[in-house]
Amino acid sequence: MTIVLTPYWSNGVQKLRVAPQPPAAPKRGLVPAAFDRDVHTERCLLQLRSKDKGIEKYIYLSYLKNEDPAMFYKLCLEHMAEITPLIYTPTVGDACVNFSHIFRRPEGLYVSIKDKGKIRDVLQNWPKIDEARISVVTDGSRILGLGDLGVNGMGISIGKLSLYVAGAGYVAMCSSRTELTTTEASDRSLPFLSALTWARTPRGTSTDPLYLGLRQKRVSDPEMEAFMDEFMQEMTATFPKLMIQFEDFSTDNAFKYLERYRKQYPVFNDDIQGTGAVVLSGFLNAAKLASAASGKPLSTHRILFFGAGSAGVGVASQLMSFFTLQGLTKEEARRSIWLVDSQGLVYDARGRLPEHKKYFSRNDYQGPPMTNLLDIIDYVRPTALLGLSTITNAFTSDVLEAMALINPRPIIFPLSNPVKLSECSFADAVEHTRGQVLFASGSPFPEQEYQGKTLYPGQGNNMYIFPGLGLAAILARVSQVTDTMVEASSLGLANSLTDEERALGLLYPQVNRIREISAFIAKEVVRAAQKSGVDRSPDLRNKSDDELLSFINQKMWKP
């Protein structure tokens, strides 16, 4: 075998590394005579398509990822629009609910409350400590809109990690080796992920003999805080190059642990910040189309949130920058946003509010509680209605018609996941706004024909953001993830639409361009990290934008 050395630069010093080799041909006799890898791609696709149910397709794809990861990711990249809903929302919701039943072999790292005091020992068991770069950490307490699923929430970490690899090619960065046989790819394609399964028997699983988690109540707040402090300290000590994504923590804990660690470690919360960024991006594009139709300036938009949890308030906070970008003050921006929760309009005179709702609580309404969404729409007269409530079909035909009555092009984003919890479907939104809706949902919906025209739904899901944001954070070796980095990811996404996509009226780029989009977002985020002074890769500072983009592209593993 010939070994080819290629030069590269590290901290200003030129070094050599072994160039990647093409996959070794399988040894004679170990595959059938006519075996051909390209034909095998078609075979795998046909096997996948032969299954009727989403969950069966999920199980097949999980098997393929473990057996032949290069093939799995090749299929993902070549059929992104078809496969994303099978490995991610909506199917991942079913996979999580049934996780303890469809479980075949462990994937990821499980740290439970029983490990408190010896978390370091558990982390040391991870097979490839030096290669760990990204971790999607959940405690399973609010999985999509499905509630507390305990250890079954691991499915969401696995799904997000698959999208990290498919969407941003993480494997290459973890590689210190050269062989690209499928077995090696398999070893290397295990990015680090962990689920913290402390301690709660989610409803419905207490009597399930197959449930894989602990069977006890979740621990008290102080005990969880002590656990989290130890966990974060040991994670960053054991894996010094690690970026941590918090995922699907219940509302209070989502806000609490983001604030507690965001200045100390490279960590972000996907539901608060990733969702904020993806919705800001789609909203920027939608608001331009809505304002063009109404003739009213962008600064006059009025946004009504149905759902005021971690995602709702996270998105509201991020949308503040939509208004400040139009020249409004922060106070004026705040006044352009209204929240609704399970008790109706959020306002000061209503009584004691949880901390995360206070900033957007209205002080200009003192009347009786306003709980009916139609009354609230009539009072607020919003240009945009955003759903993050987990309430299926809350945007009824009356609600959609009311929005269409006050806006030539109403912005309607039912963002709850999975599909069965969406506040409305695309078909209903099109029908009840006579095709005028500017639409994005958390989970995918099929396109619609309306009066001879094809209308396309947007998917306002943080999957557009976290691969590129995380990639930039890792490449720039950031010490923390700043607000300006999150905003840069959002503006990067908004600006990544092609002219053709804009001509089709899309609010988000097509998902099959995810690699290109992630690279572009990553470039913008690296620059933002440099401006914030949180980067620790000085080499990247000397690169022009083109050089940086091509560096990022080179770092992406291509199956």
Ligand SMILES: NC(=O)C1=CN([C@@H]2O[C@H](COP(=O)(O)OP(=O)(O)OC[C@H]3O[C@@H](n4cnc5c(N)ncnc54)[C@H](O)[C@@H]3O)[C@@H](O)[C@H]2O)C=CC1
């Ligand atoms: N599209 C995306 O990328 C994302 C979507 N989500 C989805 O957003 C949803 C909410 O997530 P979180 O904010 O983390 O949950 P959460 O539990 O923190 O918040 C839910 C909110 O909905 C409100 N709510 C409940 N019933 C209501 C009702 N009848 N009327 C009005 N409001 C009601 C609650 O008061 C709460 O404020 C989930 O379905 C989740 O999957 C979350 C993150 C990202």
Ligand SMILES: CC(=O)C(=O)O
């Ligand atoms: C998409 C996502 O992160 C969620 O629904 O929680």
Ligand SMILES: [Mg+2]
């Ligand atoms: Mg989430």
